[in-house]
Amino acid sequence: MIPFKLNRICTIMEPEAGNEYEVEGVLNPAVTRGPDGELYIFPRLVAKDNYSRIGIGKVKFNADGDPFEVERLGIALEPEMDYEKRPDGGGGCEDPRISYVKSVENYIMTYTAYGPDGPRIAMAKSKDLLSWERLGLVCFSLYKPLDFNNVDDKDASFFPTDLPSPHNHTSIAMLHRPLFPESIPEKTVKLDDNRSIDQHRESIWISYFNLKEGQETCLEHAQFTSHYRLAQPVYPWEKLKIGAGAPPILTKHGWLMIYHGVRKHNDCTEDQPRYTYSAGVMVLSENSPQEIIYRSPEPILVPELEDETIGIVGNVVFPTGTDRRDDIGQPERIDVYYGMADNRIGVAKMTIPDVLPKYWKSL
Template sequence: MSAFKLHRLGTIMVPEPGNDMEIEGVLNPAAVRGPDGALYLFPRLVAKGNYSRIGIARVKFDEKGDPCGVDRLGIALEPEEDYEKRPGGGGCEDPRITFVETLGRYMMTYTALSADGPRIALAQSTDLIRWERLGLAKFLPYKKIRFNGIDNKDACIFPMGVLSKHNHLSMAMLHRPLFPGTRPEDTMLKSINRRIGDHHECIWISYCHIKMDPAKPRHLARFESNQPLAIPSAPWESLKIGAGTPPVLTPLGWLILYHGVSDMRPTKDDAHELRYAAGLMILDKEHPERILYRSPNPVLSPDLPEEQVGVIANVVFPTGIDRRDDLGQPQRFDVYYGMADNRIGVARLDIPDRLPTDME
């Protein structure tokens, strides 16, 4: 049995009846503590035609301290810029939010959906209410690999400055470029024993060198150096992996949950069905490009009816995490995740005192 296991606490948010902005689902939320100490979710709200906004909601807790519901507070971002619009729609999707101590502000990464495809966009805030867009992320090449102009998703930012490989104090970001031929819909058509491209099917870690000039924040969308972090390695993640929750520093190292995609491979030779599960990594505190531990099996799989039936079947997709310091339980983390692209669930993770030695 894995040393890391999530225990479900329940469904915390479903589409609101009669709300046209949520008619096609609420899913994949950011989770972050506000200046007032309250916990806020920033869910993706999907209207007709896959038109996505980023909402804001305050989490409610029961007498035991477990999350039990939300109060909707409005909209944080909706498509306004050209890079968020496409003919007939557009989208601000799948946010992650981190309070970056080195900068003294909240940083949001989200997927901006335009006619060019999905791209990583960034925004900043000091209060979680007013957000300043910083534009699309821009990257310098890694050797001969170029990132600009490539579909890119699943981005999240570290909560404090780290040193890049060139020894610059940097804001580090995980992301998953979708190079041509590396989407799950593409890789599932290849041999199950295909050769996985070391750099083209990879979660990357990229570094933005921090320049402490609050009057010129747009440099925070420019990433000067990049390093490959991880590729699919186990059968449950054989088609694709992508970053999930923002990194959280623990005594073990940087904790992240990520998603892995596999093919359920039904009996019909010409039919495929994707399955999204969640795994866990621990990264080295000083050198986060080094993986200290990686769960050999999923820590959360789509086992419930609410995770198996929805807009997209068989999906658990972790995007938000909250350390329960408010309960005096720093070893406990509540993980917020999308369920079948239709609703939001929450599960509890208690981390062990030491890393497993046998990858279990």
């Protein structure tokens, strides 16, 4: 029995008719509670030619406490900086995640800046979620033989509280997924199903920004170090690629991370490769997040609905945001917001189980 299971609530957002900012989709949102207790959503809005902005909206709930619609409030970020714009006139601020990071007393948004060098992780901060100040690209120390500064990188999010690094320094921790050229699904789909996994180049990583006692914490120009390889593809449902999803949230079992995995679609051929993006769950140790306590051997959500199987990119569920329902007195309920076929946004809910399996089996 899988101890986590997502139950769909609704398709909560889809492209608005006549809105030029959304003609190619609304997808992959961040969600977080604001200072006013309201739930804010930050969808990726895709205009013509895959030009992406990050919007702002407020989630509305029905009498049963379930989310059912979004009130659009405007734009949080759009491509303005050189690292967000491409020479051909394109650009992108994509796929945000947001955490309130206590040590900097700000909401921190990580997002994919799609600029001249390809996708890179960028940051912005806010006190109120309505106005945002850019902090620039994330910088990494060298990790031989890998240089994260010169490789595509996505799917980044912060832990909300300070944590000890592998070297026991008090730090701010960030999940991310470097995309080495040989580790993208377009490459791995062509390899044998029993291929060996390149652990360094196909993993979700945790990197740390070490805090210094007595100094003000500032993420601008911060250098992340103490890189730790967290997880690589293990199970058949995630064999081609895994990536971090929603920011981790603390539960009674540890840090809950909803992530995505990619496998070959049943109709995949050499001439027409097709993929299936599904959602899974990891639970990480509260005080040592490098330790995986539990990992779902099967996906907790797979593309089944028409909204998930037909779209800009079909057969995709892509989790990027979570909301713990303390607001209705149900702290064990987690609502998960996810992209649907790169075109719409869905929301599903789960209940944190009372007990986890004593172990998970690594294949």
